[in-house]
Amino acid sequence: MNTKTLAFIGGGNMASAMINGLIEDGTEPSHILVAEPDETRREQLAARFGVHTLSDNSEAAHQADVLILAVKPQALKTVAKGLSPALQQHTPLCLSIAAGIRHASLQAWLGQDVPVIRVMPNTPAMLGAGASGLYAPGNIDAAQREVAEHIMRATGIAVWLEDESLMDALTAVSGSGPAYFFRFMEAMETTAQELGLSEKTAHLLVLQTALGAARMAMESTAPLKELRSSVTSPGGTTEAALKVFTEGGLAQLVQQALTAARDRSIELSDSLGGDE
Numbered sequence: 001m002n003t004k005t006l007a008f009i010g011g012g013n014m015a016s017a018m019i020n021g022l023i024e025d026g027t028e029p030s031h032i033l034v035a036e037p038d039e040t041r042r043e044q045l046a047a048r049f050g051v052h053t054l055s056d057n058s059e060a061a062h063q064a065d066v067l068i069l070a071v072k073p074q075a076l077k078t079v080a081k082g083l084s085p086a087l088q089q090h091t092p093l094c095l096s097i098a099a100g101i102r103h104a105s106l107q108a109w110l111g112q113d114v115p116v117i118r119v120m121p122n123t124p125a126m127l128g129a130g131a132s133g134l135y136a137p138g139n140i141d142a143a144q145r146e147v148a149e150h151i152m153r154a155t156g157i158a159v160w161l162e163d164e165s166l167m168d169a170l171t172a173v174s175g176s177g178p179a180y181f182f183r184f185m186e187a188m189e190t191t192a193q194e195l196g197l198s199e200k201t202a203h204l205l206v207l208q209t210a211l212g213a214a215r216m217a218m219e220s221t222a223p224l225k226e227l228r229s230s231v232t233s234p235g236g237t238t239e240a241a242l243k244v245f246t247e248g249g250l251a252q253l254v255q256q257a258l259t260a261a262r263d264r265s266i267e268l269s270d271s272l273g274g275d276e
């Protein structure tokens with residue numbers, strides 16, 4: 001259980017998912033602050049989670065042991081530079097969850113003495129089923145790494161990357177990944193209805209099948225290929241469907257999609273980074 005005071009800068013989708021996961025794990029809502037400019041959003045966060053909300057980012061930083069930067073990458077430079085004077089007076093550990101913003105940029109914007117760790121979470125954090133990647137350079141000590149890891153483990157699994165450039169790949173796989181599975185499930189659901197199943201039945205069957213497959217993959221020691229084979233009777237129905245995927249170039253399409261996400265992360269770093 002987390003006992004530090006965590007302040008989120010930005011209370012949008014990903015911050016809400018993390019807050020839900022942290023509270024489910026036992027973090028007291030009184031240990032969570034959210035700085036958010038949108039008043040309606042502040043009211044929603046306070047009502048839903050019982051957390052303290054405020055509109056002043058620097059005030060949140062003053063009260064924080066750990067500051068979690070959860071604004072859009074495009075807003076981060078202005079937000080981080082705005083926080084910098086407050087961080088010279090009181091210096092919490094800063095975690096940035098922004099896609100594609102490099103550590104060097106964050107360090108330049110927040111201040112050279114501020115401890116900064118990059119984190120890439122994903123939205124299943126809300127259920128404690130998240131997957132997070134962390135990156136910290138050599139100046140971050142073991143205790144600071146432990147604090148960041150402890151927070152992220154409260155929302156799911158956490159892996160450290162030694163090489164920051166792999167954050168772009170990790171973002172493409174697990175950061176964006178839930179959306180790929182949702183997209184695939186949407187397509188299955190639509191087709192299930194076209195094939196005659198009711199909306200409700202199609203939804204239930206698709207979700208339970210996705211959950212069942214993911215659980216089998218997690219809980220079995222067999223490779224994915226073997227699990228797939230065990231469903232695929234020679235000359236049967238699964239084989240007929242998988243043939244269509246193969247002929248349609250599914251593997252290449254997935255490769256292109258993840259590469260596009262990885263490349264977009266690099267583009268964001270190049271276009272939004274720097275201290276000019």
Ligand SMILES: NC(=O)C1=CN([C@@H]2O[C@H](COP(=O)(O)OP(=O)(O)OC[C@H]3O[C@@H](n4cnc5c(N)ncnc54)[C@H](O)[C@@H]3O)[C@@H](O)[C@H]2O)C=CC1
Binds near residue numbers: 010015036075175
């Ligand atoms: N949504 C996702 O699945 C994931 C998002 N991320 C990262 O999390 C960050 C936030 O993304 P989302 O939550 O999806 O976006 P969002 O748009 O839902 O949330 C951003 C929040 O920041 C607030 N905000 C805007 N300007 C602000 C300011 N000056 N000070 C304080 N708050 C301000 C907005 O009002 C909004 O509530 C992004 O950097 C994104 O790359 C990372 C992993 C997964």
Ligand SMILES: O=C(O)[C@@H]1CCC=N1
Binds near residue numbers: 176
């Ligand atoms: O789409 C995005 O840019 C963010 C980062 C990973 C998931 N959502």
